[in-house]
Amino acid sequence: MEPTVDEVYDMPGHLVRRFQQIAVAVFHAEVGAAGYDLTPVQYAALVAVATNPGIDQATLAGLIAYDRATIGGVVERLVQKGFLARRVSGRDRRARELHVTEAWRENAARVTPAVQRAQERMLIGLTQDESGRFMDLLRKAIAAANDLSRAPLRLAGTDETAGD
Amino acid sequence: MEPTVDEVYDMPGHLVRRFQQIAVAVFHAEVGAAGYDLTPVQYAALVAVATNPGIDQATLAGLIAYDRATIGGVVERLVQKGFLARRVSGRDRRARELHVTEAWRENAARVTPAVQRAQERMLIGLTQDESGRFMDLLRKAIAAANDLSRAPLRLAGTDETAGD
DNA sequence: TCAGATTAGTAAGTATACAAATGATATGTG
């Protein structure tokens, strides 16, 4: 039998889509209230570059599971905002070395608490215990299905060739 | 202290983003293998219209938590594919009545099994029991945070005004 | 009944996502 809307809405794919929608909305609300105009993706990129100074875009993409074609625009917008510096690598002239700017280092401490609040708020319906179990299950599901997506997380220091 | 990439990657917002990425990839793979070029969003829209013949776009958007501005393009592409018919409503000339076409009714039975397989495959890392608990937690989290998003699910027959 | 508020749909602008193709540069092999 063909499913009804209610059944489709209760499928894992749709529940996840809906929760992600909520997660992004909450992130914008909290970070916006703190006076910043940053997306979840932009924030993750900034933290990744801060943790790995001089990283190139392709490696950055692998670190946080972005598409290589998408990262260019994300970086570009962060350069526009003055939070990232991008320059051609000396070792490999195809690559762009990325660094966070002093401006970001000065602002990070004000953005981070807003991000933390967003993470708590999106799980407002769950107890501490449930939140923990939810994240355990999410981690486990992702670990098993990681290779099924086109932009699989590439751990630093790992060099599995993506069978594609 | 400022978080590292690993810490950001382990935040609920990012885990959900990653799982949603996987969910979409798996959906495309399964539905594509069945010979169809449909997105998760398009499939949900088709099921919603099939369940509610003559529904207008705004109500459809509310049913499956889409943005009103997004649904237009989704419907347009489904009309192009010959799966949806759209005509101006007699009762309200602003509204467009939507109906699935005979073409969709003939193909639905071949698409649905692929969609079901996708739902199972994205949870391949979890046992049946864990999958159930995962979905329970997801439902509970969404129910509590529903109003925090700009495109909250509007249950049919409910008329709460979105406090914004 | 008529002015004001609401609503349906669209449009423009911004930001992910991802596929496929391209240009520039590296690298490995003979």
Add this chain to the structure above:
DNA sequence: CACATATCATTTGTATACTTACTAATCTGA
């Protein structure tokens, strides 16, 4: 060294997503 291959980044094209603004149509209340 020359050539095939691989890689980095970008470009093009398609599809969500959401904001703000706008038009057209409908509804509401005095």
